Amino acid sequence: MAHQSIGTDILSEILSRATLQTVGRFRLVSKECNDLTYRSYFMRLHCQRTRIISGFLLASMMSHKHPAEFVSTDNNIPNIVSLRFLPGCARILACTNQGLLLCLNSRPKCHRIPEYYVCKPTTKEWQQIPNPKTRYFARNVAMMVLRLDPLRYKIIRLSEPSHLRNLNRKHAYEHCFRCEVFDSERWAWRQLEEMYLPYDEVLTSKPAISACGAFHWLTSEKNILAFNADDETWTMLSVPDAVNNKSYYLQLAGYQGKLACLRKERGREDCFELWVMEDYFGKKLWNKKHTVSTKPLQIEERFVSPEALYNAENALVRSYYDRVYFYKFTDGSFDAVKLKNGHYDQGIFPFQSDFEPSNLRICRRFKNHPRQRPRRSLQRCNEFIHLLGLGCRRALNPTLMFIFLLLIFTLFCSVLDEQGFNVNVSL
Numbered sequence: 001m002a003h004q005s006i007g008t009d010i011l012s013e014i015l016s017r018a019t020l021q022t023v024g025r026f027r028l029v030s031k032e033c034n035d036l037t038y039r040s041y042f043m044r045l046h047c048q049r050t051r052i053i054s055g056f057l058l059a060s061m062m063s064h065k066h067p068a069e070f071v072s073t074d075n076n077i078p079n080i081v082s083l084r085f086l087p088g089c090a091r092i093l094a095c096t097n098q099g100l101l102l103c104l105n106s107r108p109k110c111h112r113i114p115e116y117y118v119c120k121p122t123t124k125e126w127q128q129i130p131n132p133k134t135r136y137f138a139r140n141v142a143m144m145v146l147r148l149d150p151l152r153y154k155i156i157r158l159s160e161p162s163h164l165r166n167l168n169r170k171h172a173y174e175h176c177f178r179c180e181v182f183d184s185e186r187w188a189w190r191q192l193e194e195m196y197l198p199y200d201e202v203l204t205s206k207p208a209i210s211a212c213g214a215f216h217w218l219t220s221e222k223n224i225l226a227f228n229a230d231d232e233t234w235t236m237l238s239v240p241d242a243v244n245n246k247s248y249y250l251q252l253a254g255y256q257g258k259l260a261c262l263r264k265e266r267g268r269e270d271c272f273e274l275w276v277m278e279d280y281f282g283k284k285l286w287n288k289k290h291t292v293s294t295k296p297l298q299i300e301e302r303f304v305s306p307e308a309l310y311n312a313e314n315a316l317v318r319s320y321y322d323r324v325y326f327y328k329f330t331d332g333s334f335d336a337v338k339l340k341n342g343h344y345d346q347g348i349f350p351f352q353s354d355f356e357p358s359n360l361r362i363c364r365r366f367k368n369h370p371r372q373r374p375r376r377s378l379q380r381c382n383e384f385i386h387l388l389g390l391g392c393r394r395a396l397n398p399t400l401m402f403i404f405l406l407l408i409f410t411l412f413c414s415v416l417d418e419q420g421f422n423v424n425v426s427l
Contacts, residue, residue, distance in 0.1 A: 011036060016045040020052060020098070020354050021148060027257065038256045038312040040328065047074040051355045053122065056308065056316055057081065057101075058324070058339065059092045059346035064107075066091035066346060071337045073314075073326045081351065085124045086117055092349060094143035094155070094207065099353020102143045102155060118143075118153070118184075120358045127360045132157050132180045132189045139177065142208035142215040144229045151359050154229050155182040156215060158195070158203070174199055181232060195234055197225075207347045209252045211259040212280040218252050224259075240275050240286040253309045254350070255289070262306045262315075270295050272306050296332035297325060307348050316348070 015023055015037065023046070027034040036042060047054055055072025066089060070081035083090050088105035095101050099122060105115040114134055119126035136159035145153045157180045179192040197203070201221045208215040215227045216237075224237035239261060243250060249264040249272075259277045274290040292315070297304055301319040308316045310326060317325045317334075327334045 008036060012042055012045065016042065016049050019050070019356070020352065034256055035312065040311050040313045043311050044074045052352070053077075053080055054310075054352045056310075056324075057092060057095065057349040057351045058341075058344035059349065060341045060344045061091075061346055062341060065089050067341055068092055069339060069341055069344070070351065071324060071339070073310075073335045073337075081121045083119070083121060085121075086119060086126055088115070090117060091346065093138075093141040095349035095351055096143055096145045096153065097210065097350075097352060098145045098148065098358075099351065100143065100145060100153065100358065101349075102141065118360065120353065120360070122353045122355050123357055125358055125360045129155075129182060129184075130187070130189060132182070133159070133178070136161055136178055140203055140205070140208060140217060142210070142227075144210055144213075144215065146229065149359075151184065153184050156180070156227060156229075157182070157189075175202060177203075192232060205347075206252075207349055209254050209259065211254050211257060216252055216259055218250065222250060224252065237277075237284065240288075242288075243273075243275060243286075249305060251306060251308075253306075255309050256312055260289075260309065262309075264305065269303075270298060274309075290329060292327075292329035293332070294327070297327055297334055300336075301325070308350060310350075 011033075015026060018026075023037050027037055043054060046052060053070075053072065053075045055070055055075060057068045057070055059066060059068045068081075068083060083092075083101075083103065086103060086105070089107055090103040090105050093102045093104050099120055101119050101121065103117045103119060105117065113131065116129050116131060117126050118129055138157055138159045140158040141155065143153060143155045145151070159178045159180070161176060161178055174196040175198070177195045177197070179195050180189050181192060182189045197219065198221075201219050201223070203225065204218050204220065206218070208217050210216075213229055215229065217225045219225060222239050222243070224239065226235045226237055227233075228235070239250065243261060243263045248266050249262075251262045253260045253262055255274065255276050259280065261275050262272055263275070264272045271291055271293045273288060274292060275286050276289045278285045278287050292306075294304055294317070297317065301321075303320050304317045304325070306315050306327075307318050307324075310316055313328050313330050315327050315329060317327045319325070323336050323338045325334045325336050
């Protein structure tokens, strides 16, 4: 036991100075190594000794803007994560375990077509990616990094068509979802086969949980819809029978790289249960890991509910007011964090990142987007105006262009009239 204790201490000292990529590889060595890197004291030591931040991004909506607030107990630097470097009013759609975000600018200045950005807030790198079929309303979006060097990621977008007349008769009473996948290696969107759910079953609007190389969404009928990012296939998973029968609150979460769910039973407001799926690629067995008592926390807040897991010992618990709690369910201690925006109704995203460059392809707007190319007629008009000595730096509005050319033509006609020429113009 003493030898194992010394070995664990030495490993903690070494890994607490390693990069996120090295820690991620170390987790694949054994179950004991994986458990070590998710302990509370190791994550705090890792953030203190390296330039790594770890916490949650809480997205909200205020006055048609989408501010995101970063909360953490291991990083107390204010405004360490900000999206102000992005153009326009960006909203977070998805987050990866490597610190990359997928954001949407729904109100660009130059046109009404929304713009999609992939960025890394810690290094302020960003790039615009091609747009999917934006005429379809997006229901759920998720993103996963497949490789860091060179960088490769995938984005999946589930949208619901606004019309139903093109559906087959056998799918008339089912929910149809249009599936699109963006691969950064191909740099293009691809449409997959449409996915159907029963008419009385819909997907929840909460962000997807990434675990075991797949995205997971919870449905209204307490099923789990999983999408494998490698082979791009869909599977439907079930929650534990005990959870499905008695629980009135259910939330998916990630626990030490595994798929987990948090549930509260009816009539028991003072505790919640943590279930973890074991043998994901085999029998997919659910194991009840903890029964967490929230009595110490309810002394300060009466109504609380778990939202996510920070590490192997801490859970993010929300209240009905302007604060969240990092609740350590092993000893009942907690840290309260007061929110600046007061609420977060646009999602909770686990966020962990370093300050190393991510080697994004283009750290500016995507130049070759077909919808951003100016019309050829406007280009020729701008060239003509430039030849007249009235050069402009940007393309003019077509209405302003017409008025400007009309004024030039009127002035030209008046000059001809003064010279004695008869000009008859009928507009």
